[in-house]
Amino acid sequence: MTSDTVINILILILYIGMMVGMGIYSIRHTKTVDGFLLGGRGLGPWLSAFAYGTSFFSAVIFIGYAGKNGWNLGISAVWIGIGNAVIGCLLSWLVLAKRTRAMTHKLGSRTMPEFFGSRYNDNGMKIFCALIIFVFLTPYAASVYMGLSYLFSAVFPAVDYIWWMVIMAVLTALYLSLGGYVATVLTDFVQGIIMIIGIVFVVYFVLSSDVVDGLKNGLQSLSQIPKDGSNLTSPFGGQNWFNLLSLLVLTSLGTWGLPQMVHKFYTIKDNKSIKQAAVISTLFALLIGGSAYFIGAFARLFLGNQVPAEGFDAVMPLMLNKALPAVMMGVLLVLILSASMSTLSSVVMTSSSSIAIDLVKGKYAPDMSEKDTVGLMRILCVVFVGLSFAIAAFKPKEIITLMSFSWGTLAGTFLGPYLWGLYSKKITRIGAWSGMVLGFLTSIVPAVVSGFNAQYAPTFGMVAMIVSIIITPLVSRYTPKYKDDFIKGIFD
Template identity: 50%
Template structure:
């Protein structure tokens, strides 16, 4: 017990120390929100990966989809690595970095507002983010409950409060730089932890070969396929594809993920970050879902609901309950790392969006740099406290609405934003009406399916919403007037951008040189 507690206390001390060390980078709005847009590839890649994979993945999704799909659940991790990480960096990374720099946009709603010249779109996007990120933030705590029950005689409430307080301290102190530096350290823990856990669970079942043999003998309800859980595509290929789409394509439209491209250094850093992020995803996501694929070997030990269905959140903790104490301590720190990295990213996104896109210029007409920073720091505290309160209420009650809402948050956010972001980066033929249509369909489809499940599970609804967003934007833009915008900057030495130069010249920028390369401006 003392060894495990010592590991957690040391972990908390390190992350708070990072917050104190990086506080000098958070003296301006740009520094607090984006780290001055000068973050290196390793920090950016690990920040992307740790924000991507939280305790929800390791405890909830790995247990649920591993139980349903068996070893084929590893395809979800492969899809996350190839589509959710590699292609996202290759396709979106350079363009997002360039366009947000040209537009001087620090948040996704600000990008929509400036790209499509619409204050209404900016406010609507901010409202959607606020509504759907808060429940998702609350869900981050849930993966900890059963692990702490298994590993410690510590109340869940104490765990939630401690995690909330520590996260709040380092984000308020150091802003974006504190989150990315801690994400790097936490990512190292996640890499080491997932490799050790997979090896230990396989050893606990007689080794990899024996574990596969045992799993192949487990029958699957509704499937006549022999050895369905060890087959390449599992017992339910259509739903497996839907999960891959939701969890992989979703990163292309989630504000807390896309923001990592705003802040990275220009030049080769994006290409380097793509490789690092992809390898991280292969190990963490692939390892988590592969681990969950052996969950049925513990069918006689896990918890079951009164109707006889497995409690999916209990599967992975049960698999880990027989591991050595030192390894259990590493797993707890792993899940804490995954949870705190995602939590910090979500609350920083929420506070910056609410301050810069809803309050500034709308509620508070004149907001100085210092006042903006104060608002964002204050809202970080508010959002952390609110998410912790929601998590505690949900844990102690029979309320299911919050759990349902957090389940559709990825579908609603990416379903609303994916098309407008993607086409807005690469096409100058996008109309304002098409963006409104995407917002309406993305949110309406996922929320409507929650009320009346006409598409079945929220996973299928979310996947359909994302694909619909990509199709709706160009189709609606064909019959509605486009918002004129020069997507590609003029060619030439230094990638000279006429719009940016004109704005600098009009503002009377000091020492303005009309022939200087853009990077020097």
């Protein structure tokens, strides 16, 4: 075993110890459902901003999206990172956070399905949303495991990646079931610091490598690579501009309708903190997202313009293994692991709460005590982690392919009814259902017809979100309105 390998293992052990410690420390905050799921609704701007930002970027974004789209779009892929920061963070906080915090407080909503059920006075809508969340977040969580497997294999080639996945699954289940949301935000803050330091080093080593030899020479080398008639240094994607636009909208506007992202608005303590969190999360996303897509654009130079046999998910790990010193791979591993663990914890928390609160307690056991509800959520956290791990380990093609469409399907289902439900008193129950169902079908039906071709997932997701936003108020205009007393109770 080399000294570099020993150092990488020690870095990993320190990271694991920190996360377990955070879980144990946070146990005292998890006695009630609000404490376990929302952290008591009293989190400050820094914790909230880092929780939002680290949940945004995982192995799926850093390894999958940045590698594939940096390869296909070249330097113009950086626009996706900029869009993530401006639309996915800044505008999301400024447009949604204040209204979401106020309305969920008033309605006593702790999950997105609960919000829909109370806002539209429809228990069936709550159950429908809970099932959609569970079905489509499961493959998303599995994809995070799979993205990390390539990185672990690059850093520790002698150990089968399945054992590292076991460690990550046990770690996630342990600290999340112990400390709930408080453990998540505390570790997110530390993970965010790690990500900031790590990405600065990664960009430096990529640009200063002999292969790239500085930004100017790197761009010149990229411009000499022919790619479907498009220059990889084209500022706006060249002939691939529509694909660039679809990806930007999907990964930026899509966060407005994702339950694990919206959940962060429920927990912030006051309106002043919202403005501060908006700025902090935007700067964080600009650095992490912009840098990830930026370095992904140079992958062709490191890999001889040949896509790896393992596919696009292996692009970033193989490139960075060539670009970074051996000891830096441990830092990179913790960087990607930090991004992925924060995303996993958000997804697990969202899915377990949708089943425990919205389905079991909401439909079958309305008199369940706080203690039993928290206990059920802890059990479901472990179950969900195990299910996601099993999918990632066995890699059934149909379910993993579904992951490519999960982001757009969730956002397309929820975005219209959620956004309009916050701002408009004229949205009806039928209008909300129409936006949900047609947004869902707009993503799923074309996916089935195309044979779940992941190439079209961004376009289908973008169109689904647009359909949801348009259909919800349009149908509401011609369908029966809620009584004034009900609307007054919602918006006063």
